[in-house]
Amino acid sequence: MREVVASAPTRIDLAGGTIDIWPLYLLSEGALTVNVAISLLARCRARERRDGRLAIVSRDQKRRLVRSLGAPVEPGEPLELLARLAQLLAPPGGVDIETDCDAPAGSGLGGSSALAVAVATALGRLAGRPLLPRQRLVLVRDVETQVLRVPAGEQDHFAAMYGGAQTIEWRAGGGRRNAISVGLTPLRRRTVLCYSGASRFSARSNWDMVKRRLDGERHAARALEGVISAAQEMREALLARDWKRAGAALKAEMSHRRKISPLVTAGPVAPLLAAGWRAGAWGGKVCGAGGGGCLVFLAPPERVPEVERAVVRAGARLLDFQFVRAGATVTSKPTSRVVLSQ
Incomplete structure (x- = not known):
């Protein structure tokens, strides 16, 4: 066979x-x-x-x-x-x-x-x-x-x-x-990926955000425009290999995303974000639709170990990966x- x-x-x-x-x-x-x-x-x-x-x-x-x-x-x-x-x-x-x-x-x-x-x-x-x-x-x-x-x-x-x-x-x-041409190795040295321990159903969170925009909620429309602006800034930062700027774009994306729907930061997301930021990350956000699942942080290489320890203390599990x-x-x-x- x-x-x-x-x-x-x-x-x-x-x-x-x-x-x-x-x-x-x-x-x-x-x-x-x-x-x-x-x-x-x-x-x-x-x-x-x-x-x-x-x-x-x-x-x-x-x-x-x-x-x-x-x-x-x-x-x-x-x-x-x-x-x-x-x-x-x-x-x-x-x-x-x-x-x-x-x-x-x-x-x-x-x-x-x-x-x-x-x-x-x-x-x-x-x-x-x-x-x-x-x-x-x-x-x-x-x-x-x-x-x-x-x-x-x-x-x-x-x-x-x-x-x-x-x-x-x-x-x-x-x-x-x-x-896009990105230095994947230097990007990896500045990246922390962790699993919150809470599985999430992306369709629920995504559909809530889509519905709010299609229903004409002004705050949702403004927040989605902010997400797009953050993505454009992320592209420019990666092309310039300006990692601190990329971290700021990551944080801005999350700031706009959480305004669209309360489901984005439900569960353990908000405490984990706060823990990473307090430990010195430039920025962090949920992966995918939010409400659980994984979070990603960008941080100076010398701060990465402290960010990792902080999110583990807050209940997350680190994921080993490469780009x-x-x-x-x-x-x-x-x-x-x-x-x-x-």
């Missing part, structure tokens, strides 16, 4: 999240997102079957599913996202799918989107119908929207597909990606942590 293994990176969004959700980016000029791919990978191993069945094993979620490949996928069923992707892309004879993700569930690092990209990449290659990157991106976004029942953003898919540091300019017709340049990748043999079931 033929098999394919694929992986895709998650990401840290430095500025401009939520703006990537249609139709928000059509309501503002200069809409922009800045993110960087990281080494916390999502992985998929796909192997052909000949009995028309679909078998899914999710290692990180500790869930299994066996069903007919052709049976309708019901809303809310276990592993719905993977089942829908399999129906669209898997070989007609059936498929075994095994998945794993290094990022904690609900981390705000785009883990579910990276996993969907890895699965779409593996299944397309296995079936002999590999999609072009933009085709995969659009397909995965649309399937995620079906599963979430609210519009899904796109920035996570760009990071998973292409890797590296990038800006995504949003306009009519979707996003346009621009790779990476590679996006979705197909390998000829299984990668680590994914072991095919017997």
Whole structure:
């Protein structure tokens, strides 16, 4: 039986999240997102079957599913996202799918989107119908929207597909990606990434922000304009490799974001932000939609250890990672942590 293994990176969004959700980016000029791919990978191993069945094993979620490949996928069923992707892309004879993700569930690092990209990449290659990157991106976004029942953003898919540091300019017709030349090693020396310990459901927080803007709430509109301005400032700071300026942009983005919805700083977010700032970080923000998940800080290298100690004392867990340049990748043999079931 033929098999394919694929992986895709998650990401840290430095500025401009939520703006990537249609139709928000059509309501503002200069809409922009800045993110960087990281080494916390999502992985998929796909192997052909000949009995028309679909078998899914999710290692990180500790869930299994066996069903007919052709049976309708019901809303809310276990592993719905993977089942829908399999129906669209898997070989007609059936498929075994095994998945794993290094990022904690609900981390705000785009883990579910990276996993969907890895699965779409593996299944397309296995079936002999590999999609072009933009085709995969659009397909995965649309399937995620079906599963979430609210519009899904796109920035996570760009990071998973292409890797590296990038800006995504949003306009009519979707996003346009621009790779940016950033010193990933010096940026890493100034970055702290921690997990709050509280998983969050991004659709809830994001939809609250989208709804407030579409309902015409003036404070939400002004705050989203501030998020865009912070993203533009972040781009210029990274291009100039002005890390202190980048930290200030990170702090400004969070300052505007928290004004959009009270859900952004719910749970442990506010105390962790305060702990990082008191320890000497230039700036910090939630990753993704907020309300839990991960937080990222930028700090002078000499202050990074103190910021790390401060957020740990406040209840967070540090995440070890590197910034990476590679996006979705197909390998000829299984990668680590994914072991095919017997």
